[in-house]
Amino acid sequence: MSKATLQRRPLVRKILEGADDNLLVIAGLGSSNWDITEAGDRPLNMPLWGSMGAPVSMGLGLALAQPAKRVLVITGDADMMMSVGSLATVASQQPENLAIVVLDNEKFGETGNQASHTSPRNNGPTESGAGTDLAMIARGCGIADVGTVREAGEVAELVKAARTAKGPVFRLVKVMVEKLEFVMPPQDGAHLKDRFRQALLGHP
């Protein structure tokens, strides 16, 4: 397997470019949270600081409640591994307005870059994983529009899939391991929830 060349921050900036009131974004804890915040903190972002395994289910509940809005979940490979069953639950509901983008660096990036399950097998004592393919899992769960993105030339299609393609959409994006600056949104969960609802519903 060739080494990943895509950088997560410019990629997430492209995905979120021109985000308007129609786009509701949920990001998983850790790097994905900092990524969407670096692209520009906004009330219709719900960046999680905990609750690993929550983003896809949260995105589904939101997508069902707001069928006229686009819901985009951005999270990491380990967060997705913790809740693979939620992909089957998404498939059971077939929300046309939900897209899931998993940024897969094959590492537990927030805790010292230990190899995660998506790292290749037989890759040395500290770099070996299981070779788990989350795109295949998503397809096996019953999501039809699934793809894996590795090259810069595929990013335009990724942005389109994330923002406008008929859902449920799942994209696995292989990204580089990088040491990046923490760009943090507000941490208070009640505040994040209230500002989101205020912007979406007109009341907290």
Place this chain on the structure above:
Amino acid sequence: MSVATSAANSADWRDQIFEVLQDHDIKQVYHVPDAGHSRLIEHCQRSNSIRTVPLTTEEEGIALAAGAWLGGQRSALLMQSSGVGNTINMMGMTKTLRFPFLTLITMRGEWGEFNSWQFPMGQGTPKVLEAMGVLVYSVDKADEVKATVDAAARAAFNGGQSVAVLLRQKLIGIKDFGKKVAK
């Protein structure tokens, strides 16, 4: 809510829970495999106003409820006492985000239980919920179910609380597999 009529009083408590969920404008109902809730689940599946979502694990239901609330909808999570243990870290989100949360829990591992595997989580359920800051309501009489679920929904959606209703095993009845053959 209308005053309970004699007809409502004679109705099955499982049907009454469905009515209470509708009265409180609940739009999403989440469930796992659960014999105690099966009749309620069927009511929800047939309803035009409620989206019924089967889960692979109970903790999905907490995150779904948070997402539904972000989007302006009320929800309820149906689960068994054994499933409560699966939700605990996720349950913390009801406090962190301070969103209204309602769960209806069919109890195992207590009144007349035959399966030893159900006791640990069944006995731990009220304590674990309380430890996570969830208000715990309990009902073991059929004629008190409707009022209890209604009170819980009010505390959740009017009072902004995280609330669990324990439907005790004494209410649900003892599950058995008929005459068991010892091997």
